[in-house]
Amino acid sequence: MQQQVDVGTWLAQVATALTDRADELTATLIALYERELPHLVHDDESMVSLLAASVFANIDTALQIFQRDMDPERVEAPAAAVEYARRLAQRGTPVIDLIRAYYLGQAAVLEKALEEGTSRIPDAEQLGRSLRHAVSTTFRFIDRVTRQVMAAYEEERGRWLLNRSAVRATRVRAVLDGEVADIGASEAALGYRLRGDHVGLVAWYPEHADSGDPLSGLEILAHRLGRWATSGGGDPLFVPHDELTAWVWLPLSSSALDVAEVERQVSELDDQVRVALGDPAHGLDGFRSTHRQALRVQALSLAAGKESARVLAFADVGAVALMTSDLPSARTWVEYVLGPLAVDDPQSERLRTTLRVFLATGSSYTAAAGLLAMHKNSVQYRVRKAEDLLAVPLAERRLDVELALKLCDRLGGAVLTRP
Template identity: 60%
Template structure:
């Protein structure tokens, strides 16, 4: 069995040798990135110099860890590495490029360590033990440093977005308050967004503080993903309303909403805290404002309804409800008056409400409702009859109110339902 002290001495000897070549290895890393991550190298000279400084300091720190037996989990990321991460955040470089750079570097340096080990160590068991120690230590070091630099990146990205957007946000707020369209030409230049044409407004936000702390970055990602399902004529305009909420406008080639399935996939891939609402498409500056006002009404509805509300809502689907639910307590009371016990928050009554709503939406056709619900016609008849018994009156007595109350229950759920 190998003596641990012998393994430690071998690792320290290899690290000392590589430590004398840190300048040379830094140059090799820059060339590696030129091939694998060219956007990191084909950049402003000052940024590339900062990259080289970050590489040099990281390599020097890593070699000292192995040479002197320092615990890698207690090491702080070098100053140049932290500053380089912040600079990438300011320039909008994807964080995945930063992470990949570290793991590419780790692989290259471990290959150098293996080559040095083969030259110096003849005992295969000692060579294997040395490389195992090097691999474990290198992973611990990279894991520790990447956590710190990614955190610095995310914090700087949020700060940069807020600062960069301050003037843009002020312009947008002025535009939303304005009454005419004469100011369009000047505002378009400052916003980098064309106000003529068709616009679709969205409000996207975190319902609670996100666990990972990269609030605005997550909202940017969701915005880009939603845009992927729309016929856009340019980049969306995103303006942070605060640290957890953003206003968005999509420039459209034609007046459409994204498919529900597309939005669902986007949200399924996003953080669970993210919610979004959409207005209706509108033309020109008036449409820019009107679509946003619609999104604001639906946003107020979603916030009032709380966490039980659906994660995505549109003005087209819930506009009427949004206009009538500024007083949620009054809405809950009205739903109880219209639906009675049918507005109970349990599985049995939910099934009855769903069946009755589809029955009404299909024009009172048992056959059509059965096809949409993939149920037997007799089962639909039974549920509709049970729903009427629960209501205590035929649905024809106040059909419009019943249908609207059912839609309110469907969208707002427990916020307007009675406890069982």
């Protein structure tokens, strides 16, 4: 019992001495954060002031625990600490940075407490017991406070994102509906250049997809595609449409878009995601048209179901997407153009692939052979066999044949004839 009294007495004295140095300790921690977490300190004046207030309040609360022999499990996080957590949430600062700041601060203050205790507690055994108690108590205090500020952070982050998304969605719909009087003001509000080059896409998870937070996954994909599309510069415009779907505009560094690279990026990130792409376009009118195209392509992809490719581009299926999302009609048209070549079996698929690549390379047997890793004579044989199966002459209906072959490639069994 006497040992417990001695520990409490010594720690109360140490805490009182440190209370007189609270401003100095606060400055020490701010300097520590400038080295270890510089983005927390190199911020606007109001945020740095709030950080300092949070640090001071936490130090003062921790020291009062020892001065008044309080139970750390019954202590509430200081109001300044909670408000700072909320402000970080609004700015999107990772919560791990906030938690790291607490544990860096705990270590620094305990080091000062050790210095103070060593000068005040003469007996080594009493000093050891006191320090063990100090470490245990401060850990319980930090655990208690960090749980509270994390809860405040997560609550504010969810509320902030919901409100921001709602405002952004309202502004985007106004742009799409032609209700924009001041383009510059809309660009500033959205954080996106409407007068530049861009491509619209719709990204979504299928129903029953195994994804814990679909919108977060889609936003990660949008930013990843945005970094690639602009060579590292310019943020995409991301607008949640529902809990599984997002509308996205990517700013482009050129007027072209490599659909194959989009496919690779999507596949690497999450093979459950589906993406419908409009054509690259320019300016406010292009902002609207590329989005409408993406919506058309999405409708076609949804109609095709699991048979559809993960990434569909308007450039590949636009003609059908504009005409209809009625897959039975599209299947009828494909059969009309391709005839027996539209049968859903491995042999027909090989012939379709060879003919599609041959036509895409400007009817070059040599180029097609290189892309298909086949002998030139084998390409010639397959092309002739495919032409014999076509329901329409290739020379007369080449564009129709190319489009039908693209549809077979992108929509698969959804537009093919069952054997």
